[in-house]
Amino acid sequence: MVSIGQLTIAGLGPGDLDQITPAVLQALLAADAVVGYFPYVARAQALLAQSAPASSRQPQWLASDNRVELERAQQALELAAQGRQVVVVSSGDPGVFAMASAVFEALERAQGAQAERWLALDVQVLPGVTAMLAAAARAGAPLGHDFCCINLSDNLKPWPVIARRVELAAEADFAMAFYNPRSHSRPGGFNRLLALLRAHCEPERLLVFARAVSTPEESLQVCSLAEAQPEMADMRTVVLVGNRLTRRVGRYTYTPRYYGTVDGKAP
Numbered sequence: 326m327v328s329i330g331q332l333t334i335a336g337l338g339p340g341d342l343d344q345i346t347p348a349v350l351q352a353l354l355a356a357d358a359v360v361g362y363f364p365y366v367a368r369a370q371a372l373l374a375q376s377a378p379a380s381s382r383q384p385q386w387l388a389s390d391n392r393v394e395l396e397r398a399q400q401a402l403e404l405a406a407q408g409r410q411v412v413v414v415s416s417g418d419p420g421v422f423a424m425a426s427a428v429f430e431a432l433e434r435a436q437g438a439q440a441e442r443w444l445a446l447d448v449q450v451l452p453g454v455t456a457m458l459a460a461a462a463r464a465g466a467p468l469g470h471d472f473c474c475i476n477l478s479d480n481l482k483p484w485p486v487i488a489r490r491v492e493l494a495a496e497a498d499f500a501m502a503f504y505n506p507r508s509h510s511r512p513g514g515f516n517r518l519l520a521l522l523r524a525h526c527e528p529e530r531l532l533v534f535a536r537a538v539s540t541p542e543e544s545l546q547v548c549s550l551a552e553a554q555p556e557m558a559d560m561r562t563v564v565l566v567g568n569r570l571t572r573r574v575g576r577y578t579y580t581p582r583y584y585g586t587v588d589g590k591a592p
Contacts, residue, residue, distance in 0.1 A: 330405035332446050334425045336418040336453020337365055341539035342372050344459070349451050350376055352412050356384040360401040361414035361424070363388045369414050384412075394424060398431040406442040418455035422476050422504055425450050457502035460535030460563045463545055465577030467533055467565045472500035472580075477507075477514055484514075488521060495525035500580055501566040506558040515555045515564075522566065526550055531578055533565040534558055547578050 333352045338344035353359065354377055359369050366388040373383070389397050398413070405411040415423035428448065435443050461468045473494045477487060494501050507515040522530070528551035536544045536559065546557060550566075558564055571580040 329445055329447065330408045331410050332401055332405040332428070332448045333410075333412045333451060334419045334428055334448070335412050335414050335451045336420075336423070336455070337368050337372075337414055337416055338454040339417060339456050339459035339539045340368075340537065342368070342375065344454050344539055345372060346451065346453065349453065352451060353384075353414075354381075356410050356412040357382075358385045358387060358401075358404050358409050358411045359414060360387045360397055360404070360411060361389075362391045362397075362416075365414045365416055368416075369412075394427040395431055395434075398424065398427040401428065402431055402435075402443045402446065405446050405448075415453070416456075417459075418453045419450055420452065421455045421457075421474070456504065456535075456538060456563045457565065459538040460502075460533065460545075460565055463535055463538055463543075464533045464547065464565065465574075466579040467531070467567050467571055468500050468502065469580040469582055470500060470568060470570075472502060472568075474502045474504070476504045477511075477518060478505040479511065479514065484517070488517070491518065491521045492525060495522060498568045500568045500571065503564040503566070505560060506562055506564050507555060508560045512555075515558050519550075519553055519555065522550055526566075527569065530569065531567040531571045531573070533567075533578055534562055535565065536562040538563070547573070 335349040335352050337349065350372065353369055353373055359366060366386055370386060387400065401411050401413045413424050413428060417423060419425040432443055457474055475487065475490055479487060503518065528549060530550040532548055532550060532553050534546040534557045567580055571578065
């Protein structure tokens with residue numbers, strides 16, 4: 326009888342190896358198979374290279390393209406069902422636009438004996454520092470009050486759904502975090518977002534463009550909505566939009582926790 330394996334879905338944080346949690350490191354040290362998108366597997370390899378003794382056993386590294394998330398999840402589940410200790414790696418937090426949902430979708434789709442084997446597995450999700458929180462920390466505290474997070478990619482949901490969510494968030498005065506704002510295949514998507522924001526928010530609304538946070542390529546720009554331009558964002562950028570009380574203090578951007586009277590003016 327094959328022993329029941331374990332599947333761990335681990336978040337590698339925004340890029341800096343020092344921001345990977347100890348729990349994720351321990352899971353990688355115990356793994357005999359690591360599954361993930363090519364750059365994330367490379368990041369896990371770099372972490373083990375600096376953390377594990379040179380003589381320690383290396384896991385099997387199984388890297389694949391970013392367009393095969395469901396297949397990757399199925400591969401990881403099947404390996405774990407064979408009794409192996411498997412880690413699926415994601416950038417940031419695995420539960421935020423990442424592999425945790427893909428694994429549970431694969432579980433839901435499984436049928437018959439396969440479903441029985443996979444559902445018997447011990448599946449755990451280890452959180453990581455997601456990009457919007459790393460970006461907010463660099464800027465100050467722009468997400469210091471109620472906020473929402475929206476993925477601007479229309480690969481998995483249609484643009485009208487995205488637009489409606491942006492409109493409602495702006496009307497409710499949420500601070501907002503946007504993932505995947507602009508890519509070569511979607512050059513006009515961020516233009517449409519800026520048009521929506523300008524229709525619902527004042528020109529002075531603050532935006533933070535945080536690119537490749539915690540890596541050597543990191544850059545941070547803060548500007549008003551009126552000043553924002555599409556070319557300020559790419560696929561490695563997280564865009565944070567403050568609420569109407571978000572302000573600058575020195576070089577920092579923050580959103581007050583108190584939503585009552587500010588400077589004698591009612592909100």
